[in-house]
Amino acid sequence: MTEHSNRETPDTEPSQRLLAIVEEMARELQPDRTAPRSPSLQSRLDRDLGLDSLARSELLLRIEHAFDVKLPEETLMAETPAALLEALQRARGTVTTARVSPVDPAAEITQAAANTTPATPLAPVEGEPESAETLNAAMDWHLERHPERPHLFIYGDDDHPRTLSYGELDRGGRDIAAALLARGVEAGDRVALMLPTSPDYFIAFLGILRVGAVPVPIYPPARPAQLEEHLRRHGRILTNAGAEILVTVPEARRVAHLLRADAPHLEAIVTVAELCDGVDTAAAATPQGENLALLQYTSGSTGDPKGVMLTHAQLLANIRAMGKRLEATPEDVFVSWLPLYHDMGLIAAWLASLYYAIPLVVMSPLSFLSHPLRWLELIQRHRGTIAGSPNFGYELCLRAARPEQLEALDLSSWRIAFNGAEPVSARTFERFAEALAPCGLRQEALMPVYGLAEAAVGLCVAAPGRGVVLDAVNREVFATTGEARPEPDPEAAQTFVNCGPPLPGYSVRIVGPQGEALAERHEGDIEFRGPSATEGYFNNAEESRKLYHGEWLRTGDRGYLADGDIHLSGRRKDVLVRGGRNIYPYDLEEAIGGLEGVRKGCVAVFGNPNAESGIEELVVVAETHVDVAVQREAITHEIASVTVDIVNLPPDDIRLVPPHSVLKTSSGKIRRGATAEHYRSGHLGKGQAPVWRQVTELALRSAFQRWRHGTARAVEWLYAGYAWSIFAIAMVLVALLALPQPRLAWRWRVAHHIARGTALLTAIRIRGEGLARFPHREPCVLVANHASYLDALILTAVFPCSFRYLAKAELRQPFLTRFLLQRMGVLFVERDNTREASHTTEKVLQTAREGASPAFFPEGTFRPEPGVQEFHMGAFVSAAKAQVPVVPVAIRGSRMLLRGKEWLPHPGEVSVVVGIPLQPRSPDWSEAVRLRNEARAFIVAESGEPDLDTSRT
Known part of the structure; x- marks a missing residue:
């Protein structure tokens, strides 16, 4: 249908065209459903047609494109096609009177960007609240230095944000704190928050902290019609948290009586307006770092609530670690639509921005779902540098974007586009980068991340x-x-x-x-x-x-x-992720099991990843004896309805299967993983084999699994025995062939060839890079990272020249070990004896001055976990004083060969990368520090392991 016909169609036709679009969406979502019923204007979008919030977002985009209008974001909460039609007619009326030409999407984005002039660049902020032990203290640090600095730009329905400075946020928070104190709230009490993204949320959250109480964020209902059921479900969370006050929207007060049975400890349901109504500011408690700062409930856990306990110190530790890794500064701008009840939106977006004095531009999740490109437009408008989303958010932007809209966007400021909170789809990121490359988005800005509420975020x-x-x-x-x-x-x-x-x-x-x-x-x-x-x-x-x-x-x-x-x-856990939210199967299985026609205790709910979209689909498998098609259709409808009531979204697939199709353990627990495998393989619901065959197949599978596991372990042990035998033979050969040599250089050359043969026989492939940089004929100080017991063997195999390794003094006790190591020129040192440090430095210094090359593992020791630890200064002080170069050597891959606290070696490949020799300029301490920093930076970069030295900035 042409654009002209879209605009000129008589008013009697929009309802039919609208229903056709809705029906097309429903058929796409359920292509396998036989004879789907055509929707009517009164059909429920969720229960009858299976459209969740993401599907409704796509539906709104199609309606806007088809009718050439822009619908308000509250249209996303429409329950029926009739409500959509009403919103459409209002929008078309506005279009008719205000605009006669078709919508120009590019001009629309350009005009939206012009509606709000970007704020004048903010004054620089010196430092960060490093000494703060609580979120309250971090807030006070900013209030002392720049109370008028804008912190929050909160977007509502229009293009003009509500701006809150640190001072304004604090004043509002103190009003809330005074009201809570007046209501008897004390330090350590839990106060529940069920508010949408708005100034009220931020003020209320800070006010709770100012009392020394503990905020308990709960996600608000997606639509007003769900408010009653929403409150009922969250009664268990409120009871588990022991919350006596719920701060929420005015609409919730009308159904407050529903919570009396489910949350008997809840004494008051109040709004922010009521809390701010004329209460004098009072002195609030000052929490300590070890005090509880937040209860982060793993969203969806209403059956067995799990509130992650996070203290002020834990939140600040995670914020600081993330900020250090991301190189966060007050010059950044964070643009977020992420829900504030979720750890990624609350901690990573807001609290981290508050700590680092980063301006935070926020829009509501509802606004994002209804108009995804608004997020990108705000990144352009505010020159955003940090913004992120779960995978589905990037997919939503891709589905919403048209080429002419993207042409008007400038996303060149976006330096960190993170993706977390649900499985990351490489395909989605690839498509997103390709589509937005003309907008200036750089591929290197894309960043998959991993976190969980139990680590803060x-x-x-x-x-x-x-x-x-x-x-x-x-x-x-x-x-x-x-x-x-x-x-x-x-x-x-x-x-x-x-x-x-x-x-x-x-x-x-x-x-x-x-x-x-x-x-x-x-x-x-x-x-x-x-x-x-x-x-x-x-x-x-x-x-x-x-x-x-x-x-x-x-x-x-x-x-x-x-x-x-x-x-x-x-x-491994049964939780599945949808739209950035965790969904726990138990509650849903219990509710569906209570429906008429469904076998109780015979329902499995699980996730099924969609390879194309990267979204995890919600699948419900329910056993039933019912064979009549009409009755099965009714059961399917009831399952969809219950699912919407409990998790706020419809299932993507409902399978009614014969009895005994849902797999269980011997104790009767649902085997969701095994049932999901049957679903994916197409074996779900097929006739059961005879018992004798099932028992036989089970026994064979069990025997095969035991055989496979046992074989793998046997191979590991056989290799380990073989490898240790080769190592022992190598030691004997060193003793017989190398030690008798009269010169140290000759002994090392023999040991070098034996080490190379040992690596070859044990399938350890060693690859050297930059060996020509090593000064073979001049003395130097070699420094290398230490990741495995085999590092000395690897270095000996790579370098034919002699070194004077440093070894801990304990190895001097056994006579044979002492004799062997002394003949190979090893220097024994007291690692943990401070008094001996000066003596050790002089010993090393004398060695370098005599023309020998000391070799250090400056970490001193190593751990099983990957990472380059702090470097001790001995090697670098010795090099500076002796005026000999430091040669950094990065060993990559040796940890997996034989890691700390393990005695089972493994074959594998190792890289040894030699850096450019670092020449000392003076014998001073500052020069030794420079040598250490440059050598360590090279080793961290080339070793492929993370930097574990948290003392460095």
Whole structure:
């Protein structure tokens, strides 16, 4: 249909055209559904037609394109086509009187950008609140220095933001604090927040902190019609948190009585306006760093609420670690639509911006869903440098964008476009970068990240400017053994997204089925530890106990490490992610199991990743005895209706299956993962094999799995025994052939050839880079990172010249060890004896002056986890005083061969990269510091491991 006909169609036709668009959307979402009913003007978009908020967003875009109008964002809350038609008619009336020419999308974006002139560049901010131990203290730091500095630009329905400075935010917060104190709120009390993105949210949150109380963010209902059911579901969260006050929207007060049964401890439901009504400011409590600052409920957990406990110190530790990695400064501008009840929107966007004095431009999630390109337009308008979204947000922008709209955008200021909170789709990022490249978006700005509420928000983040890094591994090997073996052939490869290394001060490890730490490039369960790791879930000892594995925390995710970077491969926990929200199956399974016609306790809910969109689809599988088509249609409709009531979105697929199709454990628990595999393979609901065959197949599969696991372990042990035998033979050969040599240089040359042969026989492939830079004929001080017990063997195999390694004094005790090492020129040092430090430096200094080359591992020791630790100064002081060059050497890949606290070696490839010799300019301490910093920077860059020295800025 042409644009002309769109504009000239009589008024009797819009309803039919609108219903046709709605029906087309419904058919696309459920292509396998037999004979779908045609929608009427009174059909429910969610329950009857299966349109969730994302689908409605797409529907609004199609309506706008078809009718050449712009619909207001509240249209997204329309429940029926009739409500859509009413909004459309109002919009068309506005268009008719105000505009006679077609919409020019490019001009529209250009005009929108012009409506608000970007603010005058803000005055620079010196430093950051490094000494602050609480969020309150960080706020006070800014108030003392620049209370009038704009902090928040909050966009509502129009193009003119409400601006809040630090001073205005604080004054509003103190009014809220006084009102809460007047109502008896004390330090440590929990106060629930159920507010949309608005000035009220920020003021209320800060006011709760000013009392020393604990905010409990709860997501607001998507549509007013859901308010009653929404409050009922969140009664358990309010009860678990022990919240006595709920700060919310005025509409919620009308149904406050509904919470009396579900949240008996809740004493008051109030609005921000009521709290700000004429209460004198009063003195508030001053929290400490160890005090609870936030309860972050894993959204969707209404059956067994899990409120992640985060203290002020933990929040600040995570914010500082993220800011350091991202090189955040007050010159940045953060543009966000992310929900403020979610850790990514609350902590990463707002609280981090507050700490670093970064202007934060915010729009509501509803506004984003109704007009996704507005987010990009605000990035242009405010010259945004940081903005991010879950995967579905980028997809939404791609679906909404038309070429003529993108031509008018300038996104050249965008330096960090992060993607987290749900599985990252490399395809989505690739398409997004390609589509927005003409707008100035650089590919290196794209940044996949990994985090979780139990770590506050961020855990693994790459340095800015790296872009999207993909790891192609052999699909068959990964599926059968869990080894992520690199695969150059695209046909045989499976690709995983690199989500970066752990943040400074954090560690990540991969563990196997028995809790044993796995080597790099082996898939297993992801565990972490760090300064913001939660102490558990509030008032939920059982779930808190499950969270911990010794000093490590279980993430519930699966993946592998490669060169210290995390690659996600799946999830062990049953939670599924949709639209950036966590959805927990249990509540939904219970509710659906209570429907007439559905077998109770025989319902499985799980996620199914969509390879094209990157979105995790919601699948419901329910057993039933019903065979009549009309009754099955009614059951399907009821399941969709219940699903909308509980999780605010309809299922993408509903499967009614015969009894015994939903798989269970021997104790009767739902095996969601196994049922999902049957769903994906097409075996769901098919007739069951005879019992004897099922038992036989189960026994064979079990035996095969045991055989495969046992074979893998046997191969590991066989290789380990073989490798240690080769190492022992090499030691004997060194003793017989090298030690008798009269000169140290000759002894080292023999040891060099023996080390090369040892590496060859144990399948350790060593590749040297930049060896020509090494000053073979002149003395120097060699410094290298230390990642494995085999580092000395590797260096000996690479360099034929002699070194004077430094070894800990404990190795001097056994006679044979002392004799062997002394003959090889090793210098023994007291590592932890401060009094001996000066003596050791003089010993090394004398060695260098005599023309020998000392070799240091300046970290002193190594850990099982990847990362370059702090460097001790001894090597660099010695080089500066002796005026000999420092040669930095980066060893890459040795950790996976034989990591700390392990005695099972592995074959693999190692790179040894030699840097340009660093010449000392003077014997001063400052020169030694320069040598250390430059050598360490080279080693961190070339080793492929994260920087663990949190003391460096």
